[in-house]
Amino acid sequence: MEYRTKAEVMDGAAVDRALTRIAHEILEANKGCGNIALVGIVTRGAELAERLAERIERIEGVRVPVGTLDISFYRDDVAKRLSPEVHRTDIPFDVEDRDVVLTDDVLFTGRTIRAAMDAIMDYGRPCSIQLAVLVDRGHRELPIRADYVGKNVPTSRKERVRVRFRGTDGVDDAVEILEEVEGS
């Protein structure tokens, strides 16, 4: 199936501003960053976590712990298909009693987040798990919502949301909606 860009919904500057706002919101909701840890879902959620940590450091002068999480082994559709690539999970801190902020680029069905929460629980019992996403595109299949959202982007189920990041993709930050090319 072929896809073409229907609309660019965020450019580099918009992504930048959204991340700055989310960093402030996280600090506000948690009354500082004393107990926070960020866990990014690979691959773009990991870059998101890293960037939020940089911003939090700029604001508060404190480096919060950052981990990366691969949810391949927690997916509910392992029997149907394998993850294209399994990355290493690396959570270099104790999640016990932490306020863990999960980060991902796009929130869609909520199944990835369900898997990620199960994975975090296998490392210990966090004080809370919060969710920060750059884009919420709707179409939830589970009772899951994000605590921090960069932008709500209404989409049709058939469309795709493509997030590109400097670090992961080597191009300027951008969020686009892609639509199927008819007859492809």
Next chain:
Amino acid sequence: MTAISCRHIISMDDLSAEDITTILDTAESFKEVNERRIKKLPTLRGRTIINLFLEPSTRTRTSFEIAAKRLSADAINMTGSSSATVKGESLRDTAQTLSAMACDLIVVRHRYAGAPQVIVECMEAHVINGGDGLHQHPTQALLDLFTIRQHAGRLEGLTVGIVGDISHSRVAGSLVPALRKVGATPVLVAPPTLLPARPDILGAEVATSLDEVLPELDISYLLRVQTERAEDMPFPSLREYARFYGMNETRLAAAKPEMLVMHPGPMNRGVEISSAVADSPRAIVLDQVNAGVAVRMAVMYLLLGGEPHGAAA
């Protein structure tokens, strides 16, 4: 798509070089799981794995069982004495019985080469060879590759001396082709009486003197001398074997300073490996055991995940 190109793992011939890399990379992720406090993943929930071990084994069977359980699969062990084979049931009938119970994966160990292939032909489930006769033991070779890569940082270009009873070793049967596939050089080191009739068929170099090849080796892989068959061993005595082919501190000193010592276990201390070497940091035998669980988790995940083969997106 990370799936591997085969439905069953019977011999190293089933796996391409890319498959091997996929398995080792996936195993890296599972190794991390084995270091957690909660060593369990929900990945294969609801899947049934039968360990059909018709030949005695504790470490391999335990390793497969732990791997299955850490992936949340239901693992059932069947050993020779507890199975109907002692009542005279044929292997084919045993396989068809298990097939009728709708199991998803069978790990087979059997004293005759080719037994896992018989099982492949009469049931739907995926089959992993857990060691068949003098033929192959592919997951052992995979965990050995994993351990070598972990310590040396690479596989390509390494020279691995496989020392000992080559002719009776299914470990060597899998390790030689495995090393060749990943670009390493296997060298078989044994007295002529412990070499197969046509070692050239294996495609490995052959040496009869360990001391001669020792300085070239990056890894010394010592095979177990089957001391339980001492009366018909094809060499004069265990002492003589130890003198010419045993790894000891003197030989370790003559080897490359980074040469590692491996052994598939169980070790005969004082025969193929001296106690001092076995306990030295150059021996990575326990890392091999540790890698076994992660590698077996990886092959179970890769065989059982995804649509029935071919249909995978």
